[in-house]
Amino acid sequence: MENSAEDYRIQSFDLDTQRLLKTALKDPSLVNLEKVSNIIVDQSLKDTVFSKEAGRICYTIVQAEAKQNNGNVFRRHLLNRLQQEFKEREEMRARSLQEWVCYVTFICNIFDYLKVNNMPMVALVHPVYDCLMRLAKPDALMNEDEVDCLVVQLHRIGEQLEKADSQRMNDLFFLLRDGFLLQESLTSMARLLLLEILEFRAGGWMLSSTAHKYYYSEIAD
């Protein structure tokens, strides 16, 4: 059973790179894994669609390498590259909002997919929180793209994050409540998104059916 290119969303790469990635998925020892990790990270920072699903391809390569020779070269390079970008996230955000949003999406995606013994990677918990806290700051709440990113990530990994560190989740939601209540410059869409996530968490990371109807009944597909 072969996973087609669509499963990993690699159509956006040129054909040579696609071939390289496919080889990495099947036979990691044949490729330069540092190069592969850079290719994946670079693309994730540019391509919003890819950043949402790149975790899957990373997960598969990590598993393949571990199975083949117990190695974790790819994972190490991936994480250290993520750490590099993390250290310079403020400059990244100043330079390009889209890149910043892609980065947060990607790191949360990695947090979601790359588990260690079925537990999330402890090393990523604080960095992910740092990113989300940044998105909850007043200047970020003014941008719908950033608010959207924030709520999407909380939907995907909020519950796991809270389990890993509930105090920081409380701190994050302090900011979100304040933003919702006090920040005048918010668009109504931003307010809607914030209200929904506040209810979502209050309901134990799910919406009641009535709330769901309120927020989603008019959304196409």
Added chain:
Amino acid sequence: MSDWTKERRREDHNIEHEKSFGPSRWSHCRKRGVNGSLRSNSEADDIDKRRNGHADSSYKHPDRRHASFTTPESTGPVSRCGQQADWGSQVEDDEMRRDVHRDMQRYRRRILGAEFTQRERRASSGSSGSCDSREGDNMETDEAVLLRRQKQINYGKNTLAYDRYIKEVPKHMRQPGVHPKTPNKFRKYSRRSWDQQIKLWKVKLHAWDPPAEEGQDKTLDVVEELNLDDVMDIELDFPTITDSQNSQTSLPIHSLSVEDEDCGTPVKVQRTAEPNMS
């Protein structure tokens, strides 16, 4: 050099004022003086500083020994405070810690199961063993020790030799003494004893190093090994029940394989191969 080693040397030099460390007959062979500081050979010191801790293959020690004669200075112990470590290492360390804990639980289960079976057999055969292998009570549980040991084991297993070894000799064909056996990290050993076991184990593994020229070793056509965890590599040694009997009629029990998982642990005891079968 790291700040750590610099400070240590500073302290040592302070102490040195009070005592005289005249060179002994043998001090020219030693890299360090009695107090642990590098030998204060001013020429060597200057050169040390320039070398900056790296071994330079063209550098000759003042005693006309090659630089590789002495161990090159490393950067000293690395701080293990999480903040400094890169994410890659943090995740690896975390993973190793979890693996060790999981191994510990599985090992405990194996031991308890095995002890029970052995006690039954001993009771039915009517003899009383002089050695009660209560390994479950006396196992190593210190996380730092287990992690260190696991790391050493990993170094040994991460070799071509080990790869070739496990492919060539399936576990049930292993002969004690002939075939290397991974030291059991859960047993209580002194630090020296453990390090020595590791050393001997790795030396033995070298017999399976890939040949320089074409295949002297014939690779046996064997069924691929199941992907067993490290825990399954640990062979449980129990003393033979009937020591006095002829070895041909009663073989020592060498390995136990446990069908793992949450629903009860049936214990299968395997006999090792006959000595005249190879």
